[in-house]
Amino acid sequence: MKPNTRIKNAPRNQEWFLALLPVFPLVLLVLRLWYASKQDTQTLLLLVQTVSPLGMLSAVLLAMLWVLPVVVLGGRLLGTLYRISTGHSSWLVRVAERLPDWVVVLTVVVGAFTWQLRFLPTLAMLALAVMGLTVRDRFPGHAELRTTFCYALPLMAAVLSYVLLWPAIVIAFAEGDVATALLLVLPPGFTALLTGPVPVAPAKVLTHGIAIAIAALTPFLVGVVVIKAPILPLIAMTITDDEKEKDSSSVIVGYLVGSDDQMSTVLDREGRVSFVPNDRLRSRILCPDPGEVPRTSVNLHGWYVEQSMISWLAPALPIVPPDSPDLACQGRFTESAPVPGLTPDLG
Template identity: 45%
Template sequence: MTDIFVKGGPIPTRRRRAQMNWLFTVLPAFPLVLLVLRLWYLSQQDLPTMLLLVQYISPLGMISALFITLIWTVPAVILVLRALGGILLVSAPDDAGRSMLAVTALRMPDWVVLLATMLAAFTWQLRLLPTLGMLVVSILGLTAVLRFRTERWIMLWNTIGVPVLVGLLVLIFVWPGIIEAVRAGEITTALLLGVPPLLGPLLTGPVPAWSARLVTHWPAVGAALVAPLAVGVIFLRAPVLPNSAVEVGPAAGPIHVERGQLISVDDTSTTMLQTDGTVIFIPNDQVRSKVLCPEPVRPPDSAVTVRGWQVEESALSWIAPTHRDKEVDPRCLGRPLNPS
């Protein structure tokens, strides 16, 4: 049997396969487009420079930068699809057979949701963790409604009791941050911390059938349209070449410092990309020293903390070791190490 049967009739096999073929075609092409656009952006729209970067930049390095930069988006897509599809399944079961959103949620394994939740818990910023809790309790409640229609008190506990209890615990934990955000005038941070715990109990049951597609499909369509643009903007600013400073000068002459992104080092020269998009080739016999410069630390957009945890930091940033230079090498500032 090849058709998927739910209330409302099956989705035709040919139509489903055609949709999946388009999806499988677009998904591998999207990261490739991002990588090409990143090189185009890095070369400042200069084709010869872009071709030079393509020749020397490691694809594995760019894929690693893409993975580290956008790893948080994977659980976001999985959890939102599962939550919206579950709402549609319990709200309009007669229409679910014609919705790829509902079928995707229905066929998504539980272990995928569990791994996505664990990944989000480690990679999402603190101010997004209340939203994660809202999605998790919503998925748990909707799953209970779909699979475990048992005693009424058990269903009430799964769909109302658990979301209310989790929301209360989250509010207790983030309450100092909400107060601090309101006092600092950061309304967006206050809303991200305080609103999701209140919405959890409202997302575990059905919505009116006439509005089911409106509150599920249109948010999914809007997210699908906005997400590639947001992902592209974020990745275009991600570093893919190491920032370096090179002392250049003859053996017995004045020394100056060249700063930029190191492209390659071969037998004859060192190739660097400067901030204005200019590529320079430095003869190796004039290279006096090199140093790897740290990425400039961006000041946080928010000064709010929750029990000592900065709201823009993730659990992974706390657990993983972080390299921070206490002193800035003078070469990274454009000054020779030992000025004469």
């Protein structure tokens, strides 16, 4: 009877999920090109021929780096919380059981390097809550372990977080950045409240409702990030308007689709494609990505809250402030044009 019971309870018809795994990134890539072409079929076909699939795939992988800790830590936290609160099993509990400890640790490390500074207190809250719930679930008879990992360690981490983040918290409140201030202040204080069981009555609605919301919203959030992610270099090209009048010049700002010995293909921000002969090209410069310009000046000793640890530690070019961009990247011609050069072709 036991083998038959296992066969009966075993999940069936799960092949459709494995088939969807490679389909989801492909759908995101097509939507990214469709969004960049402004829903024009001919422009979409041009981008499909010239854009590198590796560049588009990298945008999907970078988006998954910050989504992975949310899914793994959220599933482990909610599943363990439901089991210690009710003592029952469900699909959420089985998901938590299938996430080994080394995967949880690896996702915390990935999140620490890829999440922005303002989200690191939330990451620490989730990691400590998972640790406390795991100790409470696996060692129910050890009161000293429960006191250490469920109460003492979260309180010590909260005090340490407030001490380290205090300069950024002060700047956030001084500038009126309420969202950043709350992200830095609230998670450390709420950590100790997430390491214990919840009442049995709302346990299933709370845990399973949050899990379903995460599962439903994650594809849409990933899609939004991928659609807005840059896949082509943004350039500013200074060209001569008339071959006979060399002094008459204009600037084209757009994304470099392709370049060869004859001409350069540029997609502007309105979705129009321009084919510029190289003999009319005077200069070409690489413009900063508008998404990399900080929207807030809240920082921790030079580490801005919108930067991740890896981007703060790794050497990078200085970001052009939004109040003084290059004139060419604004679409205006300047006499002090840069030295002509070629932008790397990512297509």
